[in-house]
Amino acid sequence: MLISTENLTKSYDLGAATVRALRGVTFGIEEGEYVAIMGPSGSGKSTLMHILGCLDTPTSGRYVLDGSEVSGLKGRELARVRNKKIGFVFQNFNLLPRVDLLSNVALPLVYHGSISRAERARKSSELLSSLGLDHRLRHRPNELSGGERQRAAIARALVNEPAILLADEPTGNLDQKTGREIMSILDDLHSSGRTIIIVTHDSNVAAHARRTVHIEDGRVAHDATNGGATREDATGKTRREETL
Amino acid sequence: MNILESVEAGFRDMASHKGRAVITVIGIVLGVASVVAVLALMRGGEEQSLAFWEELGGLRELRITNTHLDRLMMTAAEKASERLTYRDAIAIGEECPSVSYVDPEITRWLTVTYGDLTYQMKVLGTTGHYPYADEMPLAEGRFLCDKDAETYANVVAMGPTYKEDLFGDEEAIGSTIILDGVPFTVIGVMEKKEFYFQGEGGRSDRNVLEWFNRSHYIPITTMIKRFTIDDRLGGLEVAARSVELVPTLTEEVRTVLTRRHGVEDFNIDAKTERIQQQAEQMVFFNIIFWSIAFVSLFVGGVVIANIMLASITERVREIGVRKAIGAGDRDMFVQFLVEAVAVTAAGGIVGLFAGLGMVAVVEGILGMPTAVTPAILLIAFLCSVSIGLVFGIFPALRAARLSPIEALRYE
Ligand SMILES: Nc1ncnc2c1ncn2[C@@H]1O[C@H](COP(=O)(O)OP(=O)(O)OP(=O)(O)O)[C@@H](O)[C@H]1O
Ligand SMILES: [Mg+2]
Numbered sequence: 001m002l003i004s005t006e007n008l009t010k011s012y013d014l015g016a017a018t019v020r021a022l023r024g025v026t027f028g029i030e031e032g033e034y035v036a037i038m039g040p041s042g043s044g045k046s047t048l049m050h051i052l053g054c055l056d057t058p059t060s061g062r063y064v065l066d067g068s069e070v071s072g073l074k075g076r077e078l079a080r081v082r083n084k085k086i087g088f089v090f091q092n093f094n095l096l097p098r099v100d101l102l103s104n105v106a107l108p109l110v111y112h113g114s115i116s117r118a119e120r121a122r123k124s125s126e127l128l129s130s131l132g133l134d135h136r137l138r139h140r141p142n143e144l145s146g147g148e149r150q151r152a153a154i155a156r157a158l159v160n161e162p163a164i165l166l167a168d169e170p171t172g173n174l175d176q177k178t179g180r181e182i183m184s185i186l187d188d189l190h191s192s193g194r195t196i197i198i199v200t201h202d203s204n205v206a207a208h209a210r211r212t213v214h215i216e217d218g219r220v221a222h223d224a225t226n227g228g229a230t231r232e233d234a235t236g237k238t239r240r241e242e243t244l
Numbered sequence: 245m246n247i248l249e250s251v252e253a254g255f256r257d258m259a260s261h262k263g264r265a266v267i268t269v270i271g272i273v274l275g276v277a278s279v280v281a282v283l284a285l286m287r288g289g290e291e292q293s294l295a296f297w298e299e300l301g302g303l304r305e306l307r308i309t310n311t312h313l314d315r316l317m318m319t320a321a322e323k324a325s326e327r328l329t330y331r332d333a334i335a336i337g338e339e340c341p342s343v344s345y346v347d348p349e350i351t352r353w354l355t356v357t358y359g360d361l362t363y364q365m366k367v368l369g370t371t372g373h374y375p376y377a378d379e380m381p382l383a384e385g386r387f388l389c390d391k392d393a394e395t396y397a398n399v400v401a402m403g404p405t406y407k408e409d410l411f412g413d414e415e416a417i418g419s420t421i422i423l424d425g426v427p428f429t430v431i432g433v434m435e436k437k438e439f440y441f442q443g444e445g446g447r448s449d450r451n452v453l454e455w456f457n458r459s460h461y462i463p464i465t466t467m468i469k470r471f472t473i474d475d476r477l478g479g480l481e482v483a484a485r486s487v488e489l490v491p492t493l494t495e496e497v498r499t500v501l502t503r504r505h506g507v508e509d510f511n512i513d514a515k516t517e518r519i520q521q522q523a524e525q526m527v528f529f530n531i532i533f534w535s536i537a538f539v540s541l542f543v544g545g546v547v548i549a550n551i552m553l554a555s556i557t558e559r560v561r562e563i564g565v566r567k568a569i570g571a572g573d574r575d576m577f578v579q580f581l582v583e584a585v586a587v588t589a590a591g592g593i594v595g596l597f598a599g600l601g602m603v604a605v606v607e608g609i610l611g612m613p614t615a616v617t618p619a620i621l622l623i624a625f626l627c628s629v630s631i632g633l634v635f636g637i638f639p640a641l642r643a644a645r646l647s648p649i650e651a652l653r654y655e
Contacts, residue, residue, distance in 0.1 A: 055568055055649045076572045082648070083570020094565045094652065097558075098260035111570040156569065 001064075002163060002195055003052065004028040008061035009218075010047050021047040023218035024061070029197065031163075034190040036206035037199045039215035045199045046168055048215065052197065053088045053166045054078050066163050083111050087157030089167035093149045095141040095156070101128060102137045105156045112160055127155040131185060147178035154185060165189065167198045171205055183208050251582050258583045265587055267547070272591025272628050273598050275544025279624040280599025280616070281606060282537040286530060288607075288614035292441070304344070304487045306494060307513045308480040308501070321507040330468060330475035332504055336482055340496040342489040347371060347481040350467050356460075357422040358410045365406055367423060367460045369467025385417045385432030392463040399466075401432040405457040426470055428462065490514050541627050549635040563644055564651030576644035580637055588632025592625045599624060 010022040021044045029035055037045050050056040051063065054070060057078075063071045066085055073081065082088075095104045105124040109115045115123075125137055131151040141149050150170060157165055167186070171179030179202075187208055190196050198209060206212050207226065214222035258265050310327045333348035350369040355362060371393055387401050400421065407416050416430045437456045441448050451457075468475045484493040494512050502508050563576055600616065607614045646654070 050649050053568075055652075056647060076574070079567065079570050079572040082568065088568060090652075094561075094568065096562060096565055099256070103256075107566070108569045111566075111572075111575060160570075 001028045002031045002033075002066055004064045005052075006062040008048070008051060008058045008063060010044070010051065010056070011059045021218055022051075022058070025215075025218070025220055027213060027220055027223065029164075029195065031195055032190075032193055033195055033211060034186075034209045035197045036209035036212045037197065037215060038201065038203070038206055038212055039221070041201075043215045044218040045215050047218075049166055049168045049197070049199055052164075053086050054082045055088065079111075083108055084160055085163045087154075087160070087162040087165045089150070089153050089157050089165065089170045091169040091172040093141065093146075093153045093173075095149060095153060097141055100138045100140055101133060101144075101152045101155075104141070104152060105159055108156060108160045123159060124155070127159055128152065131155050145178070146174050147181055150174060150178075150182050151185065154182070158189070164195045164197065167196070169199050169201070171200065171202065179205065251578065255582060255586065257579055258586060265583075268587045268632075269591040269594065271544040271547030272588050272632055273544075273595040274547070275541040275631065276592050276595025276624045276628045277598035277602055278540035279537045279627060280596060280620060281602040281614075282533050282540070283620040283623065284599070284603045284614040284616045285606065285612060286533045287617060287620060288612065289529075291615045292613045303515055304484045304490055305515055306482045306484070306490065306497065307515070308482060308497065309511050309513065311509050311511055313509060319507070322509055325505040325507055325509050326476070327505070328477045328480050328501075328510060330464060330477060332501060333477065333480055335504060336480075336497055336500055339500050340482075340493060342484050342493040342496055344483040344485045345371075347483070348464055348477050349479045349481070350464060350472060350476075351478045352467065352471050354424045354471065356406075356410070358419070361410055363406075363409065365460060366458060367400075367462060367467070367471075369464035369471075370461055371464055381435050383433045383435040385430070387432050388461055388463050393465045396466050396469050397463055398426060398428045399431045399462065400428040401434060401461040402430055403434050403457045403459045404436045405454070406460060407433045423460075423462070424471060434461075541631055544628070545631040545635045560646065560651050560654040563646065564648050564654065567648035567651060573644055577641060580641065580644070581633075584632050584637050585629070588629045591632065592628040595628060596621055596625060 005028070006026050008022055008025040009020070012019040012021060023044075025044075025048060037048070039045050047056070051058050052065075054065075054073075058071060061071065062069065065081065070078070070081060095101075096107070102121065102124050105128055106120040109120040109123065125134070128134060128137060128151075131154065133148060133151055133155070136144060136148060136152075141152070144152070150173075154165075154167075154170075165186075170186075171182050174182065183205060186196055186198065196209075198205070200206050209226060211223070211225045213220060308328060313322055330348055330350075333346045336343060337346040347370065352367055352369070353364050354367045356365045356367075371388065371390070382401070383404060385401070388399065391397075392399055400423070402410075402416060410416070410421065411419070416433055419430050420427045421430060422428070434457070437453045438451050439453045440451060482493065482497055484490045491514075494514060497512055498508070501510055566576065599621075603614045603616055606612055
């Protein structure tokens with residue numbers, strides 16, 4: 001099991017009221033899976049993704065990623081996990097505005113350590129080229145279309161060869177056609193064996209995944225492989241296998 | 245990421261925010277330049293007054309004067325004392341081990357006649373040590389020597405102003421002038437001595453040392469023999485063999501004179517003390533100057549802080565992005581440290597040159613004395629760097645502690 005969570009909760013203390021964004025999420029994801037997370041606005045999808053991406057820490061519960069417990073980690077160690085195991089794609093791209101695509105994509109390699117400058121440039125330009133951006137290496141993000149920016153962001157998420165790719169509404173800021181381009185990239189990545197989790201409101205987008213997890217009110221409401229069978233059995237079985 | 249790479253990232257980051265970096269540098273430049281200028285002005289004032297004292301006479305000199313005594317209240321011992329005499333001067337010269345030379349002086353206004361010209365002129369009876377040959381050289385001829393004193397010679401060294409009055413452009417050396425009816429041979433003419441204070445609007449016209457130029461010098465023995473009834477001195481200066489020996493000599497002179505007079509009816513005044521007093525009076529001005537320097541630095545600092553805060557939204561976002569892809573707190577810290585240090589150091593260096601430029605302007609146009617020392621440059625530079633560090637790092641450091649998601653959401 002690549003990801004397994006147990007009773008994850010997240011509360012925001014706003015003084016007057018406490019917002020309970022997650023109220024106990026328990027689920028697992030196997031290596032190589034392609035999972036869509038859906039649910040109404042405000043249901044806690046992004047909150048869950050941030051915790052899975054180690055961008056935020058849960059209020060309580062356990063989170064095991066790639067065999068090691070992440071929930072107790074602090075600053076520096078979390079930064080290493082983010083750098084080495086996770087690629088995160090944002091709805092609004094989050095590229096550094098003042099540097100060109102090549103530098104943007106190479107940045108995770110810089111923080112990875114002990115990778116020579118030449119090697120960083122080679123890897124980054126290779127990735128960008130494979131995503132059809134070989135003519136944009138020296139351009140800054142604001143000189144590019146949304147689709148191009150998102151492709152660059154995917155390249156950046158992949159450059160450290162992470163165990164898992166997380167994408168929070170990656171097509172949310174794009175038109176249909178560009179959105180389909182991005183989805184076909186994710187599909188390719190999945191067929192080459194990568195584990196992908198994607199949050200979306202669009203059932204056409206969700207249809208690309210092999211499994212859809214519905215979040216409602218901070219809980220998993222429904223979990224099914226696309227095409228019918230609910231997941232309850234599958235996950236239950238895996239858990240039993242583990243305990244054996 | 246290793247330190248070197250963090251440093252490199254810092255520089256690359258700075259290069260991508262040129263506007264921010266430039267304005268920060270300007271803030272620092274202004275601060276440093278004004279500190280340099282202010283300190284150089286302070287130092288210039290100090291050096292000018294030191295230079296004045298040195299021109300006036302060596303720092304190793306003591307001036308001995310008679311204490312003013314009220315005739316009606318004098319004690320028997322005080323009445324019995326002869327006060328300062330030429331014999332005291334000789335005794336000091338013979339008995340005080342720390343003494344370099346003794347310079348007794350008796351001044352009289354005498355009638356000077358040359359051809360059909362007659363003037364009242366100030367004549368100083370003195371020894372060969374006055375004035376110290378190297379500090380007050382002669383325009384021509386020679387000065388008084390010990391032999392002149394021993395032989396009661398009728399010789400005179402003329403002040404340059406009087407030489408002009410009497411001889412104009414004619415040769416004076418070897419001529420004879422009459423002092424109160426006694427013929428004297430001119431053996432030398434003093435070099436003109438000048439010192440002008442610099443002030444607002446440039447050099448003042450008043451030569452504060454003109455009184456030197458208006459004196460004649462004859463051997464003190466001749467003065468006593470021909471023109472006075474006793475050997476009481478108008479003034480007595482005593483030089484120590486070095487500046488360090490001034491306090492020792494003061495005690496030696498006190499002992500000798502008290503023994504000879506039977507009472508301490510004299511003052512011993514070290515020039516170094518007067519300079520010190522003057523330095524104490526300067527403290528007030530120094531405080532004002534320092535305040536100005538501090539204010540300019542502070543203004544520079546506020547400029548920097550402002551830039552840092554203005555760009556904080558963009559910065560915090562950037563922190564969020566970098567942390568999201570694996571930058572640690574330390575990486576962020578080093579990046580900002582590099583930026584702050586580089587910007588302030590660059591600003592500091594440019595500021596030093598700008599400061600030197602301001603100093604040149606102040607000196608050249610306003611005509612105020614200035615002096616730049618390495619210490620001034622160092623102080624200004626260190627101030628700028630610490631200001632840059634405090635104002636530059638602090639806000640960014642606080643932002644660097646946010647979690648990646650908080651930073652990404654920052655509005
Ligand atoms: N920083 C925060 N402080 C307070 N409340 C928050 C914060 N972040 C999220 N929330 C609240 O937590 C709940 C879940 O938010 P989240 O962003 O996870 O929803 P979402 O499912 O991603 O919604 P959407 O589909 O609109 O993106 C919401 O009610 C939201 O208001
Ligand atoms: Mg969301």
